[in-house]
Amino acid sequence: MTMTDYDDESYDATARIVDPGGADDERHFEAALRPRRLADFAGQPRVRDQLGLVLEAARRRDAPPDHVLLSGPPGLGKTSLAMIIAAELEQPIRITSGPAIQHAGDLAAILSSLAEGEVLFLDEIHRMARPAEEMLYLAMEDFRVDVVVGKGPGATAIPLELPPFTVVGATTRAGLLPAPLRDRFGFTGHLDYYAPEDLARIVARSATLLEVETTRQGIEEIAGRSRGTPRIANRLLRRVRDYAQVHAEGIVDHQASRAALELFDVDERGLDRLDRGVLDALCRRFGGGPVGLTTLAVAVGEEPDTVETVAEPYLVREGYLIRTPRGRAASPMAWEHLGLTPPVASQGYAQLPLGEGEGRFQT
Template sequence: MSRSADNGIERTEFSLPEEAKTPSPLSPSPELSAGQVPGDSDVEGSLRPKTLEEFIGQRKVRAQLDLVLGGARARGVSPDHVLLAGPPGLGKTTMAMIIAQELGTSLRMTSGPALERAGDLAAMLSNLMEGDVLFIDEIHRIARPAEEMLYMAMEDFRVDVIVGKGPGATSIPIEIAPFTLVGATTRAGMLTGPLRDRFGFTAQMEFYDVADLTEVVTRTAGILDVDITPEAAREVASRSRGTPRIANRLLRRVRDFADVNTAGEVTLAVAREALVVFDVDDLGLDRLDRGVLDALVRGHGGGPVGVSTLALAVGEEPSTVEEVCEPYLVRAGMIARTPRGRVATARAWRHMGLTAPPEAPGE
């Protein structure tokens, strides 16, 4: 690290290892993945808020849930089943934990892919105590036999277990204690109609704005004992794609950089330098995002281009480009989806340092 003065303005320069300066192959950046990656669960447990008041952002959802839970507590009954829908990393699991905490009951957790047979679900439901909260993550991926059993459990608090096979098979009804199901899904459109209709309350989780994410970063920094300035916290938040999980992950990477280069102090200059090292630009784009834009703009004149062609240009699978890169690029106004293919917007041209042609969509 070195310091220099130019026209009375002090500038700080950080020396990076040679391997950090070498461009890496295009691939999805784990820092900017909204899904859980190895190491997240060890840290997220200590960062999760415990009450609705502590939960940052999602004001409408918090207000609605406060009414639903408050009304149920006043009547002394279990609240309606709750569906939490929205992109990954916005706090659906945390919200399920808060619901159980607010109700003062136990939380049982599982996931849709883990419920392959109806018997798996029946065993879990039969062990619930009255008022318990059952949380099923990625509920749209639950197996059909288990889903059909869930219908009766949600409506009548009863399941029918089939014993035997063929003509001698009998159905044994099993009463289960009244409970509240909290389902989380990143793809609400994949839920079947009968399952979706059995939820009494649906909460749509939205992406965070920079102000709320700055508050998230500041809170996390306090818990992790990171010395960060307000300007640096806002810088990290502005590059986090509107997702708290990404904001927390970027803060941990900035902390690593600061511990090595500045004895732990995170200023605006340190945050920016750290994010350069991890290939996160000022709009939250990583190497793969910029590679897709470069292929679209420089390689194909702005499009229209199919996803398979873009994937071939960056050496990735089409599903990776479509599911990892494209959603944020569309939301950031960089790509427009048309019937003929993907088209670069005027903003994408400017971001790549080029002049947009007159026919480019956007301003």
């Protein structure tokens, strides 16, 4: 079975779910790393149990389930869950993204071609154009769209009935979704970062699919440096596999994992080159801060959006970086991680102004 592309930039991904066969090559292995069934999905136990209940009830009613909204940081499995939903329902899945739908006509073309029970996966749904969002409201609630024919006073709206279908929306920024759109999802699941033991199970499963010989210590080393994110864990596994094939007789053990991850600039806490560059600039060049985002981005040679969306979330979550109204500041953990001694004024959270007239942090 081959993957079918459509003129509206969506595509049918049924082949990924129903028939994962094909050539024994790297792309096949990468696609095979995605779990196919809900029972194979490691981690996120609450979302997994809730979603399992929704799907089982829909199967017993022999009807499409409620629309599903999945939110959370990148790489945690939103796309995998969307494909699992289609596989559990034994229905095809159509995949497109918010940025690809910039006009209501783009969405109308996709909706009018859906079959009964089909799953429509909208990645980055918060980036859809407003006219398309308004059309999606009606389609999700009443399973119809109004196609406008003509312009000006002579324009006519022709209602087009749609077969029942399920929308699965994924977003990394749920707060940007308009309330009317968010309210039309019957089930909302938020994915959190994974615990190390869950990541270890994911790495072990991926290693089996990639036919890589591993040890428990090697798997745990990779999982511990994966920032709680399965996508990163699988990427690191492939790089460690490459290193092991060249330098360690193909065995991913503790020594090979450590050596490979050091080669690829991933340290014991999962910080990469950009993360350490941000902390180094804060501590060595700006005395721990606070310093503005734009100035910090120039210091590390990256765009402000890259620093804010790629590096900051993990650094803030792990307690290395502090965001204040006056800019970014390094925490004591950041100084310690870099092996530096903070100046007296930067020891602890004291001296970090909250804003004019709002007082200061106290030690």
